[in-house]
Amino acid sequence: MNGADSLVKTLLASGVDHCFANPGTSEMHFVAALDGAAEMKSVLALHETVATGAADGFFRISGRPAATLLHLGPGLANGLSNLHNAKKAHSGVLNVVGEHALPHIALDAPLTADIEGIARPVSHWVRTSRSAAEVGDDAAEAAAAASSGQIATLILPGDTAWNEGGRPAAAIARPEPEAPEAETIEAAVKMLREPGALLLLGPGATDEAALRDAGRIAAATGCALMTEWSNARLARGAGRVAVGRVPYPVDQALEALRPFRRIVLAGAKPPVAFFAYPDKPGVLTQPGTEFAKVAEPGPGAAEALRALADALGAHDAPKTAGPGRPEIPAGPTDPNGIAAALGATIPEGCIVVDESVTTGRAFFGLTAGAPPHDWLNNRGGSIGYGMPLAVGAALAGKGRPVLALVGDGSAMYSPQALWTMAREGLPVTVLIFANRSYRILRGELANVGVSNVGPRALSMLSLEDPAIDWLAMARSMGVEAERVSEAPALAAAIRAGLASGGPYLVEVMC
């Protein structure tokens, strides 16, 4: 058995059964090994940012890491920004990066690069396999790291793939999250019972069960509940505990957090501004605010909430959102009209991938009573994550409908995701919010104190001239598409997209 075969066998033994791939010459033996493994689903991406973003989405929905297959240093580099996003979302990803055969590296061929150096800033775990015999053990370690929410990058020199002597390795058991210490829980309980207390939820603490525990804690103590601005995956909708988010704009965030002097962190970090501004604080809480952390991000956060609820004897049913869909106004697709169309159409079990940037800040209110669904945000802030994430989320969702909400500026970072949606026939309805600008930056110019902006600067923030025709873009990659500018037409288009069962793009003029 060669090293490549031992790698595929080890991945499967470790529960890694999806591979988002953009292979090259140095990965041909791995491709051949994938070919021999019917249990491994290989998905071709035409740009690596689709592969890494898809792996992030796959983890968020399935809780299991997918593999990516990337071509040497530059292939990894192309996937780096969505690995940054995955890292900030605590999504585990297992990158398999091809490398020249070991004796070839010193020859400094054109594609030779410092792959480990490129990997390190976004990876928790990096290793270059040294022989075919070691590939299996390396892969098992990488899979264990990725299964616990880490970015693991396994670099596979060509000869370690093609040489005989491969030895598949058994899965390494994933460590159980550590239960919080009794004193930690005690201190948090004490804090939550005092006035002006907030329980802030982060990754691991935003699924349905964790939110129910958080809701019980709030009912028992009177504390406030909030999540961070961006959630890796937030369970929402009718019958679920509804929580607000720390707002994105600094002034609004300061206002929202002003009442709280005691904050218990379950998977969350102390809230800070997304960007720095000349005359605004970076820390969003009031000076002197006390923090108590009950859990790091990850599965331990849900555990800690359960322990907190138990310690409080909090068994009353929590307050949940009632069902309700908004009326669709007979007006244009402005933020309110879009929010109403979403609230009226989000189906049960929907996965909403939100990269709506400016357009989407009003979406939460009118969608709160829709049937139960999951809402996924960008936690790393690198745009171009939405459509790739939708690819992986749809594959992990096994038929669950996916709605991807994407600003046009963001969508232009990864249009290739549409092609993979078409090839795989994925049930993804993509809304492109075509404001034809990096609209967020128009506001940011003022926020950072720039006035008297001239045409040269404004042209750097505009996507006009030429306007992008998203219908042509979608059709170029085999995706059906339509354009709407009124809220009722948008609702009808979303329904048509969902009913199609495949990919569908709606260009929303706004």
Place this chain on the structure above:
Amino acid sequence: MNGADSLVKTLLASGVDHCFANPGTSEMHFVAALDGAAEMKSVLALHETVATGAADGFFRISGRPAATLLHLGPGLANGLSNLHNAKKAHSGVLNVVGEHALPHIALDAPLTADIEGIARPVSHWVRTSRSAAEVGDDAAEAAAAASSGQIATLILPGDTAWNEGGRPAAAIARPEPEAPEAETIEAAVKMLREPGALLLLGPGATDEAALRDAGRIAAATGCALMTEWSNARLARGAGRVAVGRVPYPVDQALEALRPFRRIVLAGAKPPVAFFAYPDKPGVLTQPGTEFAKVAEPGPGAAEALRALADALGAHDAPKTAGPGRPEIPAGPTDPNGIAAALGATIPEGCIVVDESVTTGRAFFGLTAGAPPHDWLNNRGGSIGYGMPLAVGAALAGKGRPVLALVGDGSAMYSPQALWTMAREGLPVTVLIFANRSYRILRGELANVGVSNVGPRALSMLSLEDPAIDWLAMARSMGVEAERVSEAPALAAAIRAGLASGGPYLVEVMC
């Protein structure tokens, strides 16, 4: 004056007057500073790989570095693969990477990343400015590094841009390339006069004047002449010294280099295989071959050729290519038909950007007698370089026509370049070779010894299902397009594209 203004003033003083930009919040003051400087041409890219590839193309044609403007770590990461290509081409690029304000970095906001760590694998020079007062001096150093063909990455924290106290710096003089030592020239002269000698030309030794010197040396000594497989910029066409390249396929390269036991390197490296294969050597020359290096890549290589020609008293006119255009066969757009159509249409002064991968291996023969033109190859091997490079080459060319020859698989890495071509009205005719596959990889499967390939592996190498509609793709971004499948129609389409004076895309079925 704030730091951002001092940066723009320093760039202009250092001869950097083009900026390929994809800005974000943290770069708003730099955008405002660009706005105030009419001499600075700012060009918006909708993905950073377009910005960095354009800077590479700009340097190859103008010999001067352009700036890029990138948004924090992930923005730099998105541009990394084309920086890898630029580095391997010895193209100077000055990256300005926005960063959070210094006090904000420790807060670990979503976009916080190890920017220096991301930059280092592709940069010769990396620095984070520490204050507004230091930005000018930092920028002058960065510009000096970039002017000498290096990748310089200047990281600009928000507060160093917006704080007052900026001090523009004067340009730092670019050091003259060192003249080769007398003994080096003497040893090379001796070697070139012996039988079985090859003069191998690399970056810096492939412009018209350097090739004339090389041609004189060959005439005086009887040595053979060759360039590396990939040239940053090769002067070709009627009246110029014609040189062959070291072939890409290993077996052909071994055959081509077999006669030579003595190789003089002018800007070139000892030839090695692009990839490693299980049963082929990585070193392409015969064991025991002697090498003599007269210059590193860069301007010194032309200088060394001049010194060599002088030492040889080689004043006879070199052998040059005669003018001549091929007949266009009345057949399909197969590699030969495409080569003939190119040979029949390449106009004087044309810049040919070649990312044709498999389709283009036959192009050199039939284009050798076209009017004088420059031919640019990918030296780093990371695909997606062609259309971005064409953007920068066209801007540096100030009206020179550009032909970009791009495989469909490669073009899908950076389709956003079409939008920038449309916005800037650039005279770029793009030929997309639509073989609807990563065709090179089909051959590579066999080359690495993989047989019995199944449908799952083949689907990873195919761009069918869905086929990409390049006409729709081009039109979605405002670029006129047509599709051809016969060589005469291709020649007509190239002429139409060139005559349009703007961007034009031809989908070439093959």
